[in-house]
Amino acid sequence: MTETPEGLPDESDNLDQLQPDDTLIDRGVDDVLDEGYSPSEKWSAGEGFGSTADEALQGENLDQRLAQEEPDVDPYAEDDGEDLDDGEVGSERAGRLVDPDQGLGEDVDSELVGEDVGIDGAGASAEEAAVHVVDDE
Numbered sequence: 844m845t846e847t848p849e850g851l852p853d854e855s856d857n858l859d860q861l862q863p864d865d866t867l868i869d870r871g872v873d874d875v876l877d878e879g880y881s882p883s884e885k886w887s888a889g890e891g892f893g894s895t896a897d898e899a900l901q902g903e904n905l906d907q908r909l910a911q912e913e914p915d916v917d918p919y920a921e922d923d924g925e926d927l928d929d930g931e932v933g934s935e936r937a938g939r940l941v942d943p944d945q946g947l948g949e950d951v952d953s954e955l956v957g958e959d960v961g962i963d964g965a966g967a968s969a970e971e972a973a974v975h976v977v978d979d980e
Contacts, residue, residue, distance in 0.1 A: 933975035938962045940974075 863869045892907055893899050940957035942950075 931977060933977040935976045936962065936972070937974040937976050939967065939971060 862875060863872070888894075891911075892903055938959045938961040941960050943952075943956055943958055
């Protein structure tokens with residue numbers, strides 16, 4: 844048996860999951876194993892035909908294969924004329940919104956107030972780049 848150097852934890856200590864007392868993550872459960880797992884709700888290829896050995900030997904018939912096909916989208920099809928512009932998206936991009944006191948000091952204003960300080964040299968996040976100015980009608 845190998846001895847661990849002084850100050851290092853034993854290997855047996857590393858086999859258990861860390862409890863909320865030992866980490867900074869607290870999700871409201873006493874034991875990490877009580878948390879559970881929520882699987883995705885989309886269809887998996889493993890649920891289809893041919894996932895077992897018996898089904899693979901049997902093979903799919905033509906009707907089963909045709910039912911799985913999806914039609915190709917025609918890129919040259921004419922537009923149905925539906926206009927998606929509902930007037931809520933402006934054409935002019937907004938700049939970075941900053942607190943009136945530049946984020947310094949105590950927040951004494953009860954409303955959310957910000958000033959447009961202009962575009963910050965293409966250093967905007969995706970959320971900031973998505974904000975546009977909408978004119979009032």
